[in-house]
Amino acid sequence: MTDALLAEHEIQLQEAARAFVAREITPNVAAWDRARRTPRELLARMGELGWLGTAFPEEVGGSGGGSVLYALLCAELARGSAGVALSMYVHTALACAAVHHLGTGEQRRRILPAALRGARIGCWAYAEPGAGSDVSSVRTRARKEGDGYELDGSKLYITNAPFADFAVLVASTAPDRGLKWLSLFVVELDRPGIAVGRPMEKLGMGVSEMAEIVLEGCRIPEADRLGPEGTGFIEAMKVLTLGRIAAAAFGVGLGRAAHETALTHARERVQFGAPLVRQQFVRFTLADMATRLEAAWQLTLHAARLADAGKSHGTEASMAKLFATETCTWACERALHLCGAQGYMLESAAQRFYRDCKVLEWGEGTSEIQRETIARALEG
Numbered sequence: 001m002t003d004a005l006l007a008e009h010e011i012q013l014q015e016a017a018r019a020f021v022a023r024e025i026t027p028n029v030a031a032w033d034r035a036r037r038t039p040r041e042l043l044a045r046m047g048e049l050g051w052l053g054t055a056f057p058e059e060v061g062g063s064g065g066g067s068v069l070y071a072l073l074c075a076e077l078a079r080g081s082a083g084v085a086l087s088m089y090v091h092t093a094l095a096c097a098a099v100h101h102l103g104t105g106e107q108r109r110r111i112l113p114a115a116l117r118g119a120r121i122g123c124w125a126y127a128e129p130g131a132g133s134d135v136s137s138v139r140t141r142a143r144k145e146g147d148g149y150e151l152d153g154s155k156l157y158i159t160n161a162p163f164a165d166f167a168v169l170v171a172s173t174a175p176d177r178g179l180k181w182l183s184l185f186v187v188e189l190d191r192p193g194i195a196v197g198r199p200m201e202k203l204g205m206g207v208s209e210m211a212e213i214v215l216e217g218c219r220i221p222e223a224d225r226l227g228p229e230g231t232g233f234i235e236a237m238k239v240l241t242l243g244r245i246a247a248a249a250f251g252v253g254l255g256r257a258a259h260e261t262a263l264t265h266a267r268e269r270v271q272f273g274a275p276l277v278r279q280q281f282v283r284f285t286l287a288d289m290a291t292r293l294e295a296a297w298q299l300t301l302h303a304a305r306l307a308d309a310g311k312s313h314g315t316e317a318s319m320a321k322l323f324a325t326e327t328c329t330w331a332c333e334r335a336l337h338l339c340g341a342q343g344y345m346l347e348s349a350a351q352r353f354y355r356d357c358k359v360l361e362w363g364e365g366t367s368e369i370q371r372e373t374i375a376r377a378l379e380g
Helices: 008-025 029-035 040-048 067-080 082-102 105-116 175-181 232-239 242-268 280-308 314-344 349-361 367-379
Strands: 122-125 141-145 148-159 166-172 182-188 194-196 210-221
Touching (some): 029 082, 067 082, 067 242, 067 280, 082 166, 082 242, 148 166, 148 182, 182 210, 242 349
Antiparallel strands (some): 166 182, 194 210
């Protein structure tokens, strides 16, 4: 993951992140995955380094930079652990970004400084048992009660929920008006009327904890609403395009880790009197992996650079997310295939990559949603 056009400060962050991954993540990731545990202390250390504040302005506790810098960080972290990268991203690019873009001055001051240094962790509470790609199916309700709201409903598959301090939550403030009346709220998870379930068992992403959030008569003040009533979610969708760029960077980083693992195995494994890498099928597969991952990285950087330049980049972000995540799934499957029986063992990194990769095609809009977005742009 190199690029001749990276600025000096971008190269410095990339190198620092690689050293951090080698020192803090790689030696521990297998144990974290077996324990199904997110190392929250690692998020705190990333906050101390200023990385959680990447792409946030200094006046809200951030460390500056933009989408390119954030993509570099995501790619390097995902190369060490896709689960660590996912937890960091949900906290920063979704929960904190929503507060930054839609929050009042008071909300920003109350939440962001502590969150961006890792002292408090957030989650993005959108998905429900019946609401995934179909946003209009959100059933969680926020009824106006006096000078606040009463929340009822449930949120499912919420990353970071088991240890999060606050949630940016999507709820309907006028159920009969559907999609056009979804609102956002920033909710402290220790409030009465909120119950967070036990961490859910998943196929992959074991280093990223997930749980259900149930709300029963949870009362919150009006000051906890983010943005205008009824349009907060729509407004959030306009500004949270960094999520697609981040997802693309995850795909590149995880795919690169799979490629490196397969390449090392092919160099060391001897069959028929020669290393596997001498066989044409293996060599060509590794070459195809490298080529597709490089193309994915360039698409990701292109979308990030457009974002940093203040240019329209929605279609480009969708293209990067679509291609990078599907390339990652293909590369992880090929890596597992090349590693054979050794890769199939639970002590192998190859099997973890294979279990972790698929979910990247679903988050931040499925591949089908991305294709629809791209197709609509083509139609004008």
